[in-house]
Amino acid sequence: MACHDLNRELNIPAGVRKIVLAGNPNVGKSVFFNAFTGLYVDVSNFPGTTLEISHARVGNDFILDTPGVYGVSSFNEEEKVARDVILAADIVINVVDAVHLDRDLFLTQQIIDMGIPMVVALNMIDEAARQGIKIDVQKMEELLGVPVIPTVAIKKQGFEEIKQAVARARKGHSLPELEEMLPLLEKKTRNRAEALLILEGDPFVAARHRVKPMDRQEEIYLARRRRVDAIVAAVVQETNTGASWSTRLSRWMMLPLTGIPLLALTLWILYEFIGVFVAQTVVGITEEGIMQGYYEPFIRNLIGSWLPPSSIPGALLIGEFGILTMTVTYILGLLLPLVLGFYLSLSALEDSGYLPRIAVLVDRVLMRLGLNGRGIIPIILGFGCVTAATITTRLLASQRERRIATFLLAMAIPCSAQLAVITSMLGRLGPGYTFLYVILVASILVLAGTALNWLLPGKPSDLLIDVPPLRLPQPVNVLKKTATRTRNFIQEATPLFAGGALLIGILQVTGLLDTLQNWLSPLTVNWLQLPKETATAFIMGFVRRDFGAAGLYSLPLTPAQSLVALVTITIFVPCIASALVIFKERGWREGIIIWPTILFLAFLIGGIISRILI
Structure with missing residues (x-):
């Protein structure tokens, strides 16, 4: 993406100075960004x-x-985005971890x-000191040739x-x-940064300038590694202070x-918070109470005084699936508490x-899937709420992995409401x-x-992940992340839910919903x-998964039929x-593609199980 394209796509005004935050994962960039920008933040794809x-x-x-x-390269989406933003920068604030220079x-x-x-923001300087690492900041500034400022982001030290x-x-x-390679x-490019990337073999930047990418990457990388090693040797002095409690806990x-017992404890806490407290207690208050x-009786009385509820406009606005009833209830009563709880948990886990560490622990097992x-991360959160968990597939490194995770969440992970x-x-x-139900769904x-x-073509990406120091989550940082992410999600999701409610409302008033049941x-x-009555349960399962499961309660089913119905409705398409x-x-x-595939597999697997058990 050219610089002027970036300016247009992100609505960057002409003449302003573009300051870009860059750094390795988990170095504290988000804390700096929040400190510099306050609440006036936009988030765009x-x-x-x-x-x-x-x-x-x-x-x-x-x-x-x-x-x-x-x-700065083109190996994955993250690097491509970082590359294009850095190429557009007037100034870069590079946040580095003092422990891992x-x-x-x-x-x-x-x-x-x-x-x-x-x-350069030399962050986590306090953590380096605790680990017996002394850094000559003045010497580092001289060797790099740029200002170097020691900081402790979580304590807001060094921001000014x-x-x-x-x-x-x-x-x-x-x-x-490089002075011999670049001129x-x-x-040709009239841009030193892009010339360097072409020299390092970046095919996208080379195509932008209609030249062939060069193959000097290994040579440049080796020279850069020697340079970095020399700087670290000159500015870092280490003393042996022994492993701290947080270091030992990190290894465990x-x-x-x-790690497995600690993960089990964490999962139980997450389930109790998101799956029980938020999804059941809080949602019970906000949605039902x-x-x-x-709200719904008030809005029905208000609109009903102008439009008969039995009319088509009345049904679409204030009916069972009305835009002013079900949509608003879903957004504010159901989705808002779930998304808040999810982002609060995720932000706390991120900040800590x-x-x-969880990713490192389970990497080998998940590679087979x-x-x-x-x-x-999305699998864990799916047992609380599949809707919220689907959002977290954004954390995965490749489109292939996001597709797999989204499919597995939609197909085989029952949310807490349904699970209850x-x-x-x-x-x-x-x-x-x-036991048989658990074995079947797990299989x-x-x-x-x-x-x-x-x-799917390709293979799982290797787990290249930085393991930052363990620390207590900072409440301000966690709450700010939670508020920003929740606001942006609700703004994007609301039109979709209104459209979905309108579609189901149209199906109902035209009689197509009954036709689907038949x-x-x-x-x-x-x-x-x-x-025959289980058809209604499946239709309701699309509206709400737990409604579908609850619809089986009053039906005269044998134990084998109950198992078939429960497995089928677990695999059945997720709620609206x-x-x-x-x-x-x-x-x-x-x-x-995902929606009808899961629908087909649910009935196929359910029928196979019924042929075996019934």
Whole structure:
């Protein structure tokens, strides 16, 4: 993407100074961004990608955040986005982890080699001191050739100094070897940064200038590594202070013997918070108590005084699936508490540094399902709310992994509301049927993941993840992340839910909803060998998963029929909220493929089980 394209796509005003935050993953960039921008933040999908980028106008400056990357290149979506934003920068604030300078300064040196004025924020200087690492900041500034400011982001130390240092941002000392390689390419591109990327073999930047990418990457990388190693050797002095309590806990979290019990404890806490407290207690108050108890009667009386509820406009506005009833109730009573709870949990886990450790622990297992260790995050949260969990597939590294995770969530992960109803029904069937249900659903999850891993082109990406120091989450940072993410999601989701409610309302007033129920009856009776009335349960399961499961309660089912019905409705397409989020996250083309595929597999597997058990 050319610089002028970026300006247009992100509505960057002409004449403002673009200040870009760049750094490796988990170095604290988001804390700096929040400190510089306050509440005036916009989040947009970066053009041509599913990645979000935060940006804000502050005075005569335009501040842009970038995904955490280890280098400016084109290996994945994160690097492509970071590359294009950095190429558009007037000044880069490079946030580095003082504990891992040998790793972080590689990106620093690359940006210096690109000829972009820069300031280095030497973050987590307190953590380095606790680990016996002393850094000669003055010497580091001399060797890099750019201002270096020690900071402790979570304590807001050094922020004012960083803001003042922006005025002193300058180009640093690039590799001497590049001065012989770059001049010819720089004449062609009229841009040193892009000339360097072409030299390093970036095919996208080369295509932009209609030249062939060159193959000097290894030579440049080796020279850059030697340079970084020399700087680290000159500025860092280490003393042996022994492993701290947080260091020992960090190791325990990643070892199977201790990590699995700690993960189980974390999952239980997450389930109790999101799956029980938020999804059941809080949603019970907001959805049933407030929205259905007060808001819906009020809006029905208000609109009903103008429009008869039995009329088509009345049914579409205030009917069972009305835009002013079901949509508003779903958004404010159901989705808002769930998304708030989910983002609060995710932000706390991110801020503590535990998420990367979970990913390391389960990486080998998930690789067989086509995911790397990051895939555990949406799977965990899916047992609380599949809708919220589908959002977290954005954390995964590739489109392939996002497709697999989205499919598995929609197909084989029951949300907490549905799980509560299913558990209650299984309790009446006895431990044998309960065990069989768990084995069947777990097997379906493993088989689906394995099949998708085999069918989809490509392979799981390696888990390249930084493991930051463990620390207590900072309340201000967690709440700010939660508020920003929740606001942006609700703004994007509301039109989708209104459209979905309108569609279902039209189906109802035209009689097509009853037609669908009748159309499903032969399938439920002849193939699944269940009573005709279960068709209604499946239709309601699309509206709300737990409604579908609850619809089985009063039916005269044998234990074997109950098991068939429960497995089928677990695999059955997700509720309308999840379906709309799938369409939002994966696009309409993929959503239309995922939705009927899961529907077909649910009835296929349910019928096979019924042939075995009934």
